[in-house]
Amino acid sequence: MSGPAEPLTDFERQARGVLEESVRRIDARTRSKLNQARQAALAAAQPQQRSWLRSFTLMPAGAAAAAVLVALTLWYRQPGGESPLLEGQHTAVEDMDLLADSEGLDLMEGGDGSFYEWAVAQSDNAESEG
């Protein structure tokens, strides 16, 4: 910091010397309290930066935790360990059988539905007799 441009008088120089000496002689208790006050001030300046940074630095850990949670949830919802994807594949195989069976396809396409009505009636009769 630049001092005053005008040259100092002897009195000003002496006064400055005395003031600087009085600063040097500040006791240890006061120095310690000022140090504590400074640390408290620096800590007060920290929270804004910390909370902002924490949201970034903890992001990979948060993402990993979320992935584990999703995996566990899916696992426990399928006790047999069979995934919905595999179940879908099984259905697709049955559809392939039906399409490959030309007789079944004819029954579905050509008929007026009488065969299915007959099949349902047979099933109902068997249940009522049983």
Next chain:
Amino acid sequence: MPAALLGDVDQTDSSAQSRTRALNQFLAGVELKAFKIAQAALRHEDDALDAVQDAMLQLARAYADRPAPEWKPLFYRILENRIRDLQRRRTVRGRVIAWLPLRGADDDEDPDPIAEAPSPEPQPLRRLEIEEAMGALEKALAGLPRRQQQAFLLRSLEGMDVAETAAAMGCSEGSVKTHYFRAVQALRAQLGEFYV
């Protein structure tokens, strides 16, 4: 997380750390002088410590993100406001206490035996002279009008130039020169030209 973003975080983190270091360095550099300035105005050690602590806290909370060269005038502006608050509070407290019964001698705090103990080191003559000079200067400073005292201490003790002092005092540079000149004249009249 993308590498670029990680890089940004590292950069922000190191920028925040360097700012905290700079603030620590600044406060460490001004705290002792600020204490002396507050003590000269308040004539009370604990009040002076409170004023400096409050000024540090407010600077760190509200102005830490400002450019570092602005910190010093801001800090002393805040400190001056705190000194004024404490002086006002003390005036009110003094008026209230004036109406209360006098305290007995038993109510006084016990003196600290360590602080009261004489120093084993012999006091050199020069040391005594300087201590006398410090006492005389502090007494003379206490008798100055507040603005003169402030201008003199900011320039003489803190080493601020006229522009910085004007920013810290919230007045024009011309006013700073006037207050400083009058302070030097008054001090010289009381202490003499060569008082050390």
